[in-house]
Amino acid sequence: MTNQIVQGILLGGYYALIACGLSFMFSVMRIINLAHGSLAILSAFALWLLASRFHISPFLGLAIVLPLMAVIGWALQRFLLERSARGGALLPILTTFGLAIVIDNVLFEQFGADTRSLAPFIGSLSYDSWEWPGSIYVGKLAVIIFVTAVVLLGGLQLFLTRTGLGRSIRATSEDPDTAGLVGVDARRANALAAAIAMVTVGLAGAFLGMRATFDPYAGATQLLFAFEAAVIGGAGSLWGTLVGGIVLALAQTLGAKIHPQGFLIGGHVAFLIVLFIRLSTSGIGLRGLLHLPTGKTP
Amino acid sequence: MSAASPVIERGTAASRIAGIGVIAIILLLALAPQFLSAGAVDRMTALFIYVILAAMWNALAGFGGLVSVGQQVFFGLGAYFAVRLANAGLNPFVSLFVSAVVVGAVSWPISLFMLRLRNGEFAIGMWVIAALTHLLVNLDRLIQGETGTSLISLNVYDASTRRLIIYWLALASMTALLAILFGLLRGSTGAAIRAIRDNEDAAASIGVRVTGTKRLLFVLAAFGIGVAGALWLATAITFQPKTYFSVQWTAYMIFMVLVGGIGTFEGAILGALLFFLIETWFGGTGVWYLIGLGATALVFSLLLPRGLWGTLEERFGWRLLSVGYRVRLPINASDTAGGTASPGQVSTSREKA
Numbered sequence: 001m002t003n004q005i006v007q008g009i010l011l012g013g014y015y016a017l018i019a020c021g022l023s024f025m026f027s028v029m030r031i032i033n034l035a036h037g038s039l040a041i042l043s044a045f046a047l048w049l050l051a052s053r054f055h056i057s058p059f060l061g062l063a064i065v066l067p068l069m070a071v072i073g074w075a076l077q078r079f080l081l082e083r084s085a086r087g088g089a090l091l092p093i094l095t096t097f098g099l100a101i102v103i104d105n106v107l108f109e110q111f112g113a114d115t116r117s118l119a120p121f122i123g124s125l126s127y128d129s130w131e132w133p134g135s136i137y138v139g140k141l142a143v144i145i146f147v148t149a150v151v152l153l154g155g156l157q158l159f160l161t162r163t164g165l166g167r168s169i170r171a172t173s174e175d176p177d178t179a180g181l182v183g184v185d186a187r188r189a190n191a192l193a194a195a196i197a198m199v200t201v202g203l204a205g206a207f208l209g210m211r212a213t214f215d216p217y218a219g220a221t222q223l224l225f226a227f228e229a230a231v232i233g234g235a236g237s238l239w240g241t242l243v244g245g246i247v248l249a250l251a252q253t254l255g256a257k258i259h260p261q262g263f264l265i266g267g268h269v270a271f272l273i274v275l276f277i278r279l280s281t282s283g284i285g286l287r288g289l290l291h292l293p294t295g296k297t298p
Numbered sequence: 299m300s301a302a303s304p305v306i307e308r309g310t311a312a313s314r315i316a317g318i319g320v321i322a323i324i325l326l327l328a329l330a331p332q333f334l335s336a337g338a339v340d341r342m343t344a345l346f347i348y349v350i351l352a353a354m355w356n357a358l359a360g361f362g363g364l365v366s367v368g369q370q371v372f373f374g375l376g377a378y379f380a381v382r383l384a385n386a387g388l389n390p391f392v393s394l395f396v397s398a399v400v401v402g403a404v405s406w407p408i409s410l411f412m413l414r415l416r417n418g419e420f421a422i423g424m425w426v427i428a429a430l431t432h433l434l435v436n437l438d439r440l441i442q443g444e445t446g447t448s449l450i451s452l453n454v455y456d457a458s459t460r461r462l463i464i465y466w467l468a469l470a471s472m473t474a475l476l477a478i479l480f481g482l483l484r485g486s487t488g489a490a491i492r493a494i495r496d497n498e499d500a501a502a503s504i505g506v507r508v509t510g511t512k513r514l515l516f517v518l519a520a521f522g523i524g525v526a527g528a529l530w531l532a533t534a535i536t537f538q539p540k541t542y543f544s545v546q547w548t549a550y551m552i553f554m555v556l557v558g559g560i561g562t563f564e565g566a567i568l569g570a571l572l573f574f575l576i577e578t579w580f581g582g583t584g585v586w587y588l589i590g591l592g593a594t595a596l597v598f599s600l601l602l603p604r605g606l607w608g609t610l611e612e613r614f615g616w617r618l619l620s621v622g623y624r625v626r627l628p629i630n631a632s633d634t635a636g637g638t639a640s641p642g643q644v645s646t647s648r649e650k651a
Contacts, residue, residue: 026418031418032417032418032419032421032422034367034418034421034422080596080600083600084599084600084603087599087603089416089417089418090359090363090365090417091599091603092418093365093367093417093418093421094365094552094556094595094599095596095599095600097367097549097552097595098552098592098593098594098595098596098597098599099592099596100592101549101588101589101591101592101595102589102592102593102596104592105585105586105588105589105592106589108585109585109586109589220425220545221429223422223425224422224425224426224429227422227423227426228426231419259437261433261436261437264429264433265430265433265434268426268429268430268433269430271426272411272426272430275411275423276411279411279414
């Protein structure tokens, strides 16, 4: 039991990783990017391609793929989201949903329906583990993912609160017009935020590929995980995302224990329960479940 | 008619002709199986189902401002309950409609919960509901997981009778659902619906019951999509949860409404027709067809968010199935009476998608 809890917590690190980009973008631009999961899968496929064709280790491949993801994020904001956000709050949902369909099917066209994994390209890391007291075996990869998540969340928090660029992003998320008055370039801040979010997505995609399998249509599931973890974590700070990820993973672990097919059900049910509690305690006028008060200092 | 006061109209000459045209088309469609091949009858049935899906998603998103990416939940449940009810001994055709009523009833408690979410959160929250429902349906022994089952009891009817009955049921369902939606939009609820569509906060401030009206649209859309799912089951016979609970159905709905014209009554029908033609011509190209659909939706949302009908309507002042009111100012009334009114003179049906 302790073993499963430990594994659940570590898995929560992955969910936090995939969720933080989603809630970050929502906090800054008030957009839920429905192509979020598909972009993570895109990153995983890019790494897989580099590894299988050019024998570049996925960790080394990140040096190519992450900058690429940043460019994609920047372009996404500049050419798609910025334009569609002008048409109201509903249009970006449709735009990003269309984008998700395009990405999924282009990946399917290129790579076929086979499930892939990056595990064969990372040597023994995919199965190596440490023994902890109480004969608990924890995978080295799972620990690496968890630590990466913690470092990334902490780094993002520091970036937002301690640097000029971070402050300009926070100012834009609070009030783009007023930020513009004091000389913050809102377009630049938004594009930068999107680029950062896509780097986290790229990283999440890489870890998904290493710890599990993926196929061209796996994006939807990852999007749901990201959304659930972000909502469960709630509007605390970026650290809330980590808590959300862990709760989601533990609920899935519990679900799997109750019923062989209960893994996903457990996660969805936990999400709905948290949603129900938050909706019934917050009263009417709930705006932005995902919104992180980025202005809050740690 | 006093020359000093503005003239308020509920339609144009074109819309009155269109009204008669619609009745003629429906009568023609009812007789059409006499002249169509079996394959064509099946295709037409599919078209009717697409029109239902487009109209219902449009009712929700275009008029209620509720963009859902999880409407496949009601499509899947419509089919699932039909299988369940038929298995319990109900006549398969009757079970199709009882099933849709059950779907409508199920959507009520869901609405209590989900309608408090906004925009993207509602959209993706509905997706979670769809994913969860899919998993729960898989647990039903009768369905046997992803293997699925069939609406076996439909086999007592021979193939050609079955085809005709389903065709007429689909036509009747489509007509009835469109009529309900049309009546709703033209009536006093319609004014509330359009007020919410145009500005939710402003509507609430002048006393429009926003949540109640949205709930009505949500339940209607669930019921309609439930009908569509049950009818699809009747044509396909087999029920595999994966196919029915696929997000692809919502992708189709979004495509049809976005291309046709979100928030316009005619737009959804136009979109369904276009989708039907595109599917007929390019459906065989498999994955490229899907890429094309996604890309088209993407481009329309960026460049033509009002869709084809919305754009035409705005440019030429067209009204075929008019649900709103038109106010014609008396100045130069004789100049504009027969022609197209400029956007400034038409105070209704101006929307933001």
